[in-house]
Amino acid sequence: MVLSPVIGKLLHKRVVLASASPRRREILSQAGLRFEVVPSRFKEKLDKAAFPTPYAYAIETAKQKALEVASRMHQKDLRAPDVVIGADTIVTIGGLILEKPADKQDAYRMLSRLNGKEHSVFTGVAIIHCCSEDGQLDTDVCEFHEETTVKFSELSEDLLWEYIDSGEPMDKAGGYGIQALGGMLVECVHGDFLNVVGFPLNHFCKKLVELYCPPRREDVQRVKHESIPPVDTFEIASDTAQGDEGCGPSRAGVDGHTGQAPAGPQGPDTNGLVENPPPFPSDLLDLIDGFKASKALFTACKLKVFDVLKEEGPLKAVDVARKINASVCGTGRLLDVCVALGLLEKTDTGYRNTRLASRHLASEGVCSLHGFVAYNDEHAWTVFTDLESAVRQGPRAAAGSPAEDPSQSRDRRLRFMRAMHGLAQLTARQVATAFDLSRFTSACDLGGCTGALARELAREYPRLKVTVFDLPEVIEHVSSFHPEGRQPERLRFVPGDFFKDDLPDAQLYVLSRILHDWADDRVHELLSRVSRSCKPGGGLLVVETALDERRAARASLPAALNALVRTQGRERSLAEYRSLLGQHGFREVQVAQAGDRLDVVLGTRASSAP
Numbered sequence: 001m002v003l004s005p006v007i008g009k010l011l012h013k014r015v016v017l018a019s020a021s022p023r024r025r026e027i028l029s030q031a032g033l034r035f036e037v038v039p040s041r042f043k044e045k046l047d048k049a050a051f052p053t054p055y056a057y058a059i060e061t062a063k064q065k066a067l068e069v070a071s072r073m074h075q076k077d078l079r080a081p082d083v084v085i086g087a088d089t090i091v092t093i094g095g096l097i098l099e100k101p102a103d104k105q106d107a108y109r110m111l112s113r114l115n116g117k118e119h120s121v122f123t124g125v126a127i128i129h130c131c132s133e134d135g136q137l138d139t140d141v142c143e144f145h146e147e148t149t150v151k152f153s154e155l156s157e158d159l160l161w162e163y164i165d166s167g168e169p170m171d172k173a174g175g176y177g178i179q180a181l182g183g184m185l186v187e188c189v190h191g192d193f194l195n196v197v198g199f200p201l202n203h204f205c206k207k208l209v210e211l212y213c214p215p216r217r218e219d220v221q222r223v224k225h226e227s228i229p230p231v232d233t234f235e236i237a238s239d240t241a242q243g244d245e246g247c248g249p250s251r252a253g254v255d256g257h258t259g260q261a262p263a264g265p266q267g268p269d270t271n272g273l274v275e276n277p278p279p280f281p282s283d284l285l286d287l288i289d290g291f292k293a294s295k296a297l298f299t300a301c302k303l304k305v306f307d308v309l310k311e312e313g314p315l316k317a318v319d320v321a322r323k324i325n326a327s328v329c330g331t332g333r334l335l336d337v338c339v340a341l342g343l344l345e346k347t348d349t350g351y352r353n354t355r356l357a358s359r360h361l362a363s364e365g366v367c368s369l370h371g372f373v374a375y376n377d378e379h380a381w382t383v384f385t386d387l388e389s390a391v392r393q394g395p396r397a398a399a400g401s402p403a404e405d406p407s408q409s410r411d412r413r414l415r416f417m418r419a420m421h422g423l424a425q426l427t428a429r430q431v432a433t434a435f436d437l438s439r440f441t442s443a444c445d446l447g448g449c450t451g452a453l454a455r456e457l458a459r460e461y462p463r464l465k466v467t468v469f470d471l472p473e474v475i476e477h478v479s480s481f482h483p484e485g486r487q488p489e490r491l492r493f494v495p496g497d498f499f500k501d502d503l504p505d506a507q508l509y510v511l512s513r514i515l516h517d518w519a520d521d522r523v524h525e526l527l528s529r530v531s532r533s534c535k536p537g538g539g540l541l542v543v544e545t546a547l548d549e550r551r552a553a554r555a556s557l558p559a560a561l562n563a564l565v566r567t568q569g570r571e572r573s574l575a576e577y578r579s580l581l582g583q584h585g586f587r588e589v590q591v592a593q594a595g596d597r598l599d600v601v602l603g604t605r606a607s608s609a610p
C-alpha cells in the first residue's frame with residue numbers, strides 16, 4: 001500500500017537503493033516504494049576529522065555511496081537510473097563516531113561506551129537525481145540528516161557479552177540493533193525510531209514533498225496573508241489541483257534552486273505568481289523568522305520559565321503565569337512557542353521542560369547556558385542591531401574584549417563572566433582531553449576567567465598545577481562562581497594583565513577563546529610574550545572556533561560577526577592559527593576538534609628563538 005502520495009510519484013521512475021542494508025530495503029519497500037538494490041562499493045573511509053560535525057560526515061558518506069552506484073550504473077548501461085538513494089548511519093558519543101564493529105572486542109568497546117548513557121544516532125541520506133545527456137552523467141544531489149537520541153540502561157558485562165555472542169552487533173553501527181535483541185538494551189528513545197534502524201522514512205517523505213510537490217498557488221497566497229509556511233505536511237502532496245505534471249521531477253525542486261521558476265504558459269499572473277511556482281522556501285522563512293525564535297527563548301529564560309517548570313512542572317499556563325508574574329494570555333503564547341521550538345512539552349497535566357531545557361536553560365546546574373542566553377539577550381542583541389554600521393565601517397573602534405574593558409560596568413562584566421563560565425563548563429572536558437597533556441606539570445590559563453577550564457585540566461591531569469591569570473576585576477568575582485567554596489589545591493588565581501604584567505611561570509600556556517578578540521598586531525604582541533615566557537619543550541594550547549574552508553558549518557559564522565560588532569578582533573582559519581604559532585617559535589603544531597564547535601591547536605616551543 002502506498003500511504004504517502006509522494007511515494008506514488010516515484011512509481012514510474014527507475015529508483016535504485018545504493019545499500020546492502022536489509023533494514024533500509026525493508027523500510028522502503030514497506031512504505032510502498034519500488035526500487036532495485038545495488039549495494040555501493042564506496043569504502044567508508046572518509047577522514048572524520050575533516051568534517052565539522054558527525055552528521056556532515058554521515059551525509060558525505062551517504063552521497064559518495066549513491067554517486068558511486070550512479071556512475072557505475074551509468075558506465076555499465078549508458079543509462080543511469082532516475083533516482084539513487086544512499087544512506088549512512090552512525091552512532092556518536094562524546095564526540096566519537098562509532099560505525100560497524102570490526103570484531104567482537106570492538107563491539108564490546110562500543111557497547112561499554114554506550115552502557116548507561118545517552119548517545120545520538122545520525123543517518124545521513126542523499127537522494128541523487130540522474131540524467132544522461134550525450135553520454136555524460138549529470139547529477140543533482142539533495143541531502144539531509146536526522147538525529148535520534150537513545151539511552152542505554154546500565155547493563156552487566158555478562159549481558160553485553162551474551163548480546164555480542166548472539167552475532168547481532170556485527171553489521172550494525174554502534175554494535176547494536178534496536179529493532180531486534182538490541183531493543184533490550186535501550187531505556188528510551190527520543191526522535192524517529194526508524195532513523196536508528198537505518199532510514200529516516202518520515203524526513204525522507206518530507207524531502208520528497210519538497211522536491212516533487214511545490215505548494216499550489218492557493219498555498220502560496222495563504223502564506224502571503226498568514227505567514228504560515230504550508231510545508232512539511234503530506235497533504236500538499238495530494239495532487240488534485242496540480243496533477244502529475246505540476247508535481248513532476250521539477251528541476252527547480254530537484255536541485256533546490258530558489259531563484260526564478262520558469263513562467264507557466266500564461267506567464268506571471270497579476271499577483272506576480274507563476275503557474276509552476278518554485279519550491280516553497282521554507283528554510284529561508286525559518287531564517288527570516290529566526291530572530292523571533294531567539295527572542296522567545298531569551299524571554300522565557302529571563303522570566304525563569306524553565307526554572308519554574310524544572311522545580312514544579314508540569315504546570316498549566318495560568319500557574320506558570322502566576323509564578324513568573326506575567327499575563328495568562330502572554331504566558332500561554334510564549335509557552336506554546338517554546339513547545340514549537342522543542343524547549344517544552346505540552347501534556348494533559350500542563351507544560352514541562354524537555355531534557356534540553358532542564359539541562360541547559362534553567363539557571364542552575366553545570367551545563368546551564370542561562371548566563372550565555374542572558375548575555376546574548378541583553379548585550380549581543382543590542383550590538384547586533386547595529387550590524388549594518390559595523391559592516392559598513394568595519395570592526396568596532398573600541399578595543400579589548402568585554403571582560404577587559406575597564407570602562408565596563410560591574411554588572412556587564414559579571415554578565416559576560418556568567419556567559420563565558422557557562423560555555424567553558426560545557427566544553428571544558430572536551431578541550432582538556434583533545435590532546436594528552438600529561439607530560440606537563442604546570443599550566444597557565446591566560447584570560448582563564450572563572451577557571452572552568454583550569455578546574456577541568458586539574459581534574460583530568462592529577463600532576464598538573466594550574467594558574468588562572470586574568471584581570472583583577474575579573475578575579476575578584478571568581479568565588480561567586482564556585483559556591484562550594486574552596487578551589488582545588490592545584491588551582492590558583494593570579495590577577496594581572498597579559499599585555500602588561502609578567503606571565504606566571506608554566507610549562508603549558510593556554511589561550512582559550514582569547515585570540516579572536518584581538519586584531520593581528522595585538523595577537524602578535526601577546527604570542528611573543530607567551531613565547532618569551534615559555535621554555536623550550538613547553539606548550540601553547542589555543543582554543544578557538546576556526547573559520548576553516550572545510551567548515552561550511554553555520555556554527556562558525558555567528559562568531560565571525562561577533563568579532564565585527566564587538567571588538568577589533570577577527571576569526572581566523574586553522575591555517576592562520578598554525579602559522580601564528582609557527583611564527584612565534586612553536587613547532588609540531590597539531591590540531592584537534594573539541595566537540596562540534598571548537599578547535600584546539602597545540603604547539604611545542606622550539607629551542608631556537610623565533
Ligand SMILES: Cc1cn([C@@H]2O[C@H](COP(=O)(O)OP(=O)(O)OP(=O)(O)O)[C@@H](O)[C@H]2O)c(=O)[nH]c1=O
Pocket residue numbers: 018019020021022023024039040044065087088089090091100121171172173174176177178179182196197198199
Ligand atoms: C544503530 C542501528 C544500526 N543498524 C544498522 O547499522 C548499519 C549502519 O551501517 P551503514 O554503513 O550505514 O550501512 P550498511 O549496512 O553498511 O549498508 P550500506 O548502505 O550498503 O553501506 C545499517 O545497516 C543499519 O540498518 C541497525 O540495524 N539497527 C540499529 O539500531
